Amino acid sequence: MTTPLPCYHCALPVPAGSRFTAVVLGESREFCCPGCQAVAEAIVAGGLESYYQHRSEASANPEALPVQLVDELELYDRADVQQPFVRHEGELAETTLLMEGISCAACGWLIEKHLRTLPAVAEARLNLSNHRLHVRWADGQLPLSQILGELRHIGYAAHPYQADRASEQLASENRLALRQLGVAGLLWFQAMMATMATWPEFNIDLSPELHTILRWVALFLTTPIVFYSCAPFFKGAMRDLRTRHLTMDVSVSLAIGAAYVAGIWTSITGVGELYFDAVGMFALFLLAGRYLERRARERTAAATAQLVNLLPASCLRLDNAGQSERILLSELRLGDRVLVQPGSVLPADGKILDGQSSIDESVLTGEYLPQPRTKGDAVTAGTLNVEGVLTVEVQALGQDTRLSAIVRLLDRAQAEKPRLAEIADRAAQWFLLLSLIAAAAIGLLWWELDSSRAFWIVLAMLVATCPCALSLATPTALTAATGTLHKLGLLLTRGHVLEGLNQIDTVIFDKTGTLTEGRLVLRSIRPLGALDSDQCLSLAAALENRSEHPIARAFGRAPLAAEDVHSTSGLGLEGLVGEQRLRIGQADFVCDLSGTPVPSMPKEPGQWLLLGDRQGPLAWFALDDRLRDDAPALLAACKARGWRTLLLSGDNSPMVASVAAELGIDEARGGLRPDDKLQVLQQLHKDGRKVLMLGDGVNDVPVLAAADISVAMGSATDLAKTSADAVLLSNRLDALVQAFTLARRTRRVIIENLLWAALYNGLMLPFAALGWITPVWAAVGMSISSLTVVLNALRLTRLPSAPAVSASSETRPLPA
């Protein structure tokens, strides 16, 4: 089988036999679906086709974005709906929208440019780090729904954004951290100049009067650094002392506090040495390290956090006369009757009153084929209606739905999440204990020898051994590695992932959408009668043309459409192509049409469909949820590290066992509910295992939340992404393999850094104890050691090219 041509817009494979082309950048390009084609045409029509030159990642597939119906968007024009998120200023309205479908920086350029061409839009600014779009526009000329529609045309879904308390707090914390850093930096430069002028090494002809003035100026400048910028260290130290832990914060607070208090004494009396510049330097270096780490960690974590929209924003309610009206989900009440169109998501738990259809429950159960449901059956909120129109009576809403039960399971699982120990914390404890004991011993010794110098010697020791480089060792390494992983397409949202990856010994995989692509593709065609496979394929594609069923998508969109198509839930489709009446689906159903016996099904595994007409069966079609190309490499990498692998799936088809056998997974279990999966994980935890979980569906969410480290696929549901510690944005499993290697390198760099820092501090200790360390030497030594640590960490920003080659060579013996 040849590799399919990737879609020019979204890079998904172009299905065989489909013809969607558009002229972009002077050449005719192929697209996978009419959605991508329409978006590309809209972008070209807007004169913004150079977007395709700018972008560094493939765009999001517009059909993967949530469905936004025109009448649903119009709900956003109602004043009462707008009230919470739109502000009015004279003629202009102002709002913030959360964008979905942004894949790289060029998307921001495209969105801003496109909106600014609309005459009614005064301002459009997209924040790439949290995917929020700020728009100001003339409300009277252009309703909000049209702005949302315009964004939809160029391939993005926009949702009204309301800041919740957590994200507001996060934003204000970020700003506070930046202000503290800025104050430390700006004031330190000045304090350093004032302090250095008083040092004997630089002091040429300073009058005693000026000497006093400079000391007071330095004190004046250092005070805000200590009380404003260093507040997080003191707070952290207090918290850790209360819980009886010795941490980096304690050590840093001790050095800063002692140097500051001694500085006040020196300013007043003129006796002793000034360490104000050291205080500023500590504050600046440490705050910079922490700020960088914070930024790297939160990059797009906040963006996805908002999008927990598993339910549709609106639904169609039926009144007593049978008329449907679109209402917001929040207006829906128990006992209401709702009309659910094919292709839309069920808004609430309920019972089917009328109609029959197939329901795609894959987000909840992991089963990859839709299940037939008919009158009287129960349906669940968040699942997708595939085929027929359903009338559903609402029986449970909001908090009472099965979906919410899973979310509650998630909260519980998160609370039980084990915390992995961090190397730096353990190192800091030992280091601090040793240096405090040494300082106390040396202090006592000097007290006996020369009591007037004892205090200054102890102070010099505290300043010289302040673990500045030690506490930069981890954040700088983690920041550099996080940035590198982001380039590879793995976004870390919580800090412990890189260090934790080295402690993992068990990996749990989900099947559908994780190891497999999560959508059916056509694998082979077996013609049975007069027609060859191309003819059969075009007939089948014509029949499946309008269907929303996942099976239909595998056939692509045909230029030819069948007429008079009926779907029989769970059995198949029937329709007219030209003069020919055709059926496709289950073998029995298809052979009913011609009254011929059922031909024997080919032996190979997969989902087999039969196509037939009035004369008899025409061809077998094999459909399969294909394994991702890089799944074997990932499994090989796990094996190479000696990890135990498990496959836990909600699917109870034989696919589970065959996937496990093909990939050589140690243990596979199918048909598991979310709480079963969680139980398996808890059992593993009881056995003392450290577990990495890779998943994508809502049914994986509790396990993702409870696992030591969890990774969600980029195509995963939003809830899964927010509960995971890392998101595989690119959906490429080999990025994960590279992450394993990088985690090893990071650990090595952290240890190297800790050794460097400890070595420096250890060397300084005897000199400080002898009383040879003056503020100049303390400053020089500290800068050099911190610089070494930072430069060493920067080695991690180089992309690991060599390990990738060795990883792929390991996989060669395995069948792909």
Add this chain to the structure above:
Amino acid sequence: MPALYVMIPAALLIVAIAVYIFFWAVDSGQYDDLDGPAHSILFDDQDPNHTAAVDEANPTKADDKAPPHA
């Protein structure tokens, strides 16, 4: 040395102004997005409309670089 009596207060004043401006910049969201503007300025450089205008300004160079479309 008397110059220092003027320079020190001047330095303090400048720092105060710098801190004030920095606080204003942080609070008005200037530092919220450190990635986007860095990219968009480069994209604008390659924008056909923009390069067309540049070509017009330097007619000698316009010949060897024909834009793919209008």
